[in-house]
Amino acid sequence: MRIREGLFLHKIGDECIIMQDGSSNVDFSNILNLNPTAxxxxxxxxxxxxxxxxxxxxxxxxxxxxxxKARLDAERFIKKLKEAGVICDL
Known part of the structure; x- marks a missing residue:
């Protein structure tokens, strides 16, 4: 799988968020907030x-x-990304 194109990690203060690149209409209701590990x-x-x-x-x-523990966390991380629609299977 791969991260969908057009999505970028932005750091705003202490927060890390994923947003579209801004080349099209940005849906601010679909911003992902990531913890430091993510x-x-x-x-x-x-x-x-x-x-x-x-x-x-x-x-x-x-x-x-x-x-x-890492495997369980990795599986949970990938599941959350799939649910958010930010990764695609190859």
Missing amino acids: AYLWATIGNQEFDAASVTKMMTEHYEVTEE
């Missing part, structure tokens, strides 16, 4: 293809977390 993952994923295994690896390399 913002790190979003920025690290960038334009790459990813899956639960690669997100798990990113988490275990960056945080002191067990692989089991």
Whole structure:
């Protein structure tokens, strides 16, 4: 899967949000607020293809977390992104 094109991470004060690039009408009711871990993952994923295994690896390399906990968090992160409609399957 991959992050849908036209979405960007913006940092406003201490908040990290995902918005459209602004080249079209922006729907401000559909802004995603990310916690620091989700913002790190979003920025690290960038334009790459990813899956639960690669997100798990990113988490275990960056945080002191067990692989089991990282896998569960990675699956939850991906599920939330799918629900928000910001990723697409290849």
